[in-house]
Amino acid sequence: MTDTSKHPTKNGARTTPPPAADAAAGGVSRRRLLGTAWAAGAGGLVVCAAGGAGAYAATRPAAPTPLTRLGAEAVPFHGTHQAGIATPLQAAGHLAAFDLAPGAGRAQAVALLRRWTACAAALTEGRPAPDHDTGVALDAGPCSLTVTFGFGHSFFDRTGLVKQRPVQLDPLPAFSSDHLDPARSNGDLWIQVGADDALVAFHALRALQKAAGATARVRWQMSGFNRSPGATAHPMTMRNLMGQIDGTGNPQQSAPRFDEQVFVPAKPASDGTTPAGPAWMANGSYAVVRRIRMLLDDWEKLSVDAQEKVIGRRKSDGAPLTGGTERTAMNLTKTGPDGKLVIPADAHARIAQPSANGGAAMLRRAFSYQDGIGADGTPDAGLLFVAWQADPLTGFVPVQRKLDRGDALSAFIRHEASGLFAVPGGAAEGEYVGQRLLES
Numbered sequence: 427m428t429d430t431s432k433h434p435t436k437n438g439a440r441t442t443p444p445p446a447a448d449a450a451a452g453g454v455s456r457r458r459l460l461g462t463a464w465a466a467g468a469g470g471l472v473v474c475a476a477g478g479a480g481a482y483a484a485t486r487p488a489a490p491t492p493l494t495r496l497g498a499e500a501v502p503f504h505g506t507h508q509a510g511i512a513t514p515l516q517a518a519g520h521l522a523a524f525d526l527a528p529g530a531g532r533a534q535a536v537a538l539l540r541r542w543t544a545c546a547a548a549l550t551e552g553r554p555a556p557d558h559d560t561g562v563a564l565d566a567g568p569c570s571l572t573v574t575f576g577f578g579h580s581f582f583d584r585t586g587l588v589k590q591r592p593v594q595l596d597p598l599p600a601f602s603s604d605h606l607d608p609a610r611s612n613g614d615l616w617i618q619v620g621a622d623d624a625l626v627a628f629h630a631l632r633a634l635q636k637a638a639g640a641t642a643r644v645r646w647q648m649s650g651f652n653r654s655p656g657a658t659a660h661p662m663t664m665r666n667l668m669g670q671i672d673g674t675g676n677p678q679q680s681a682p683r684f685d686e687q688v689f690v691p692a693k694p695a696s697d698g699t700t701p702a703g704p705a706w707m708a709n710g711s712y713a714v715v716r717r718i719r720m721l722l723d724d725w726e727k728l729s730v731d732a733q734e735k736v737i738g739r740r741k742s743d744g745a746p747l748t749g750g751t752e753r754t755a756m757n758l759t760k761t762g763p764d765g766k767l768v769i770p771a772d773a774h775a776r777i778a779q780p781s782a783n784g785g786a787a788m789l790r791r792a793f794s795y796q797d798g799i800g801a802d803g804t805p806d807a808g809l810l811f812v813a814w815q816a817d818p819l820t821g822f823v824p825v826q827r828k829l830d831r832g833d834a835l836s837a838f839i840r841h842e843a844s845g846l847f848a849v850p851g852g853a854a855e856g857e858y859v860g861q862r863l864l865e866s
């Protein structure tokens with residue numbers, strides 16, 4: 427996961443318009459529509475007011491105040507990279523995969539991506555959805571809404587674009603800990619929605635589903651959440667449902683290698699290596715999506731000391747068990763008075779760290795989920811794990827292979843669904859997402 431602080435970021439930066447910038451650029455904002463609704467309401471109030479000044483005073487709405495910072499923050503939809511990758515984590519998220527309808531091919535996919543692009547661009551600016559807006563987000567600002575689009579392996583067969591399919595999209599290898607449900611895995615197309623307001627996130631998801639029309643059907647959908655901005659005394663790394671600080675070891679946006687670890691380079695690197703995938707993937711990224719159930723009844727039986735040994739970090743502040751603060755490097759050779767490694771050999775953070783995996787790095791940007799109690803009577807809760815990387819063959823795959831062999835956390839989690847999606851670079855103004863692929 428990424429840090430939740432709201433400072434401007436290199437990619438997917440949040441922009442807070444001044445309070446007066448109520449109308450989003452180039453369109454009527456949802457708040458402007460609301461103002462119109464109030465004006466109509468006020469007309470009614472005048473009639474009511476004839477019945478007595480008291481009735482008027484009791485029903486008169488308060489004068490509109492500027493949106494809070496949380497509501498007003500907007501993440502630009504257009505740009506080099508799609509938003510929702512390097513964007514700070516939002517409080518509400520939805521992941522949805524779609525399959526093209528029988529008979530739908532490349533032409534229908536182009537029309538769909540045009541509609542989705544127009545819809546996402548409007549909503550992320552705080553404007554109503556084109557065509558028919560449901561009104562669910564009528565009174566809210568953009569709330570840092572992002573919409574991110576990706577293509578699955580099967581999309582290329584459906585659209586006659588197999589020659590353009592990157593090898594990076596080949597199905598992930600099977601792992602011994604997999605308990606995958608095919609109905610909730612993969613899909614032709616993938617959408618990630620994130621926002622700092624649950625209604626804004628739902629509104630966007632619903633608008634995109636409706637915009638799919640008869641062209642594509644929802645294959646699966648998952649909803650997640652994170653802490654709300656401002657819930658903690660200071661911005662900090664997210665906690666997951668096991669109570670751990672999760673995201674510390676992520677590539678930091680300020681680091682020189684961040685872009686090359688997360689995004690497909692636009693041109694070959696200085697050492698002559700080729701970008702991960704065809705030209706249309708320049709500035710894109712690969713998303714590995716895993717629904718990972720946490721076996722919370724078992725986990726919560728462990729003492730905090732035992733839980734910390736499973737991860738190799740302190741539960742309270744995320745610092746390595748070898749001491750320091752959250753950002754202190756793990757001392758992997760330090761032993762305790764008993765002669766044993768302080769960070770055990772099977773500790774999750776030890777096994778997953780880049781230096782133990784040939785430098786493999788990924789940006790983990792997860793949402794927690796909870797869907798009540800499962801058929802087995804235990805919580806259906808865990809992590810909608812989304813890992814972003816320039817190349818899953820050197821990112822997620824080797825790390826998961828290693829974790830699969832000896833991670834102490836394995837006893838407390840279960841991978842229940844999986845997806846791998848090629849997420850193209852961002853659309854410029856006037857372009858639609860995926861245009862460089864679909865018109866190649």
Ligand SMILES: C=CC1=C(C)c2cc3[nH]c(cc4nc(cc5[nH]c(cc1n2)c(C)c5CCC(=O)O)C(CCC(=O)O)=C4C)c(C)c3C=C
Pocket residue numbers: 427666668670671672673674675676716718719720737739744774775776778779780788808809811822825826829839
């Ligand atoms: C294959 C990749 C990974 C999976 C799957 C995964 C699942 C998973 N992880 C946690 C909790 C934590 N993970 C932490 C660190 C960490 N995890 C991965 C990779 C996967 N995790 C990496 C690459 C790292 C960073 C290692 C490093 O560089 O130090 C941590 C420690 C804090 C942190 O660095 O984020 C926690 C906690 C859960 C609960 C989970 C599945 C449900």
Ligand SMILES: [Fe+2]
Pocket residue numbers: 774778
């Ligand atoms: Fe992890």
